[in-house]
Amino acid sequence: MSEQDRYIPGVPCWADTIQADPRAAVAFYGDLFGWEFEDVMPPDSPLRYFVARMPGGDVAAVGSPPEAAPMPAAWRTYVWVTDADETAGKVRAAGGRVLAEPRDVPGHGRMAVFADPAGAAFCVWQAGEHRGAAVVNEPGSVNFNDLHTRDVDDARAFYGAVFGWETLDMGGGFAWALPGYGDFLEQRRPGLREGMAEMGAPPRFEDVVATVVPIPDDQPEMPSHWGITFAVDDADAIAARAAELGGQVVVAPFDAPWVRMTIIADPQGATFTATKFVPENKDLAQSSSAATGA
16 A cells, blocks of 8 residues: 555545546536546547546546446445455455445456445446545535445345445434554544544544435335445535536435535436535434435
8 A cells, every 4th residue: 555545444435436428527527616627538438537637636527338238327435455356255254245246447446346235336446547536525425325224134134245344323213334444544634533523423424435325215116225325515506507508406404413415316316415514413313214215
């Protein structure tokens, strides 16, 4: 691992969305978040992969599906691993499925696609030259990766076995914590723990790598899945602009603990959450199940 790496094994490190019309998606997200894109695929390739950038580096990507394997538009979460093949073995042993065997992405790294026992798909990334997102937790970048599931206990057993994650009760919700991640962050940013404590963050929040969103019984059609949350400067303005660009506001902006948030579907149907950090909201009662839609 490079001294400059922002990730350790078990931490979500990248996100992309696969879209039938990737150029249309590039136009939507470029306008919405101010991203600039570079197609990193060879000109003669039938596939496209547009890496999105902000000042500071790579943020996420928009790709096209393989012609032989069309898929609905969705955002995908990638977790940093040391060995994708070894992780595939752990997934199988824990009751998950290997949807796409580990394969090389020439010049960039090695990836695989898995599903947990409830069917939520996720990717892993064994880094080569591509070291994951360089910009996170800033407006227009990934803020959280979110597992939406009906069975937190089963998810705890699976992700604990595969990545060593533990669940933290956040008071009305859960988060995934990776023991030792806070130590890594404190080493990179001395004083981080003290700052979180002064802000009133829950204990061990520095170890949090993702969130868990229980799917309520009144949403029987909602499958287990991984979602994505982007940080924004203004949740209301982002929702309004998304609608102007042809997207759909699935859940109108509302206040929740620590944030003001909205859930949006892009014009091709990929959903995501957008949140503005609002420290004054930290003591709000946990919102209803509106946040489960992404």
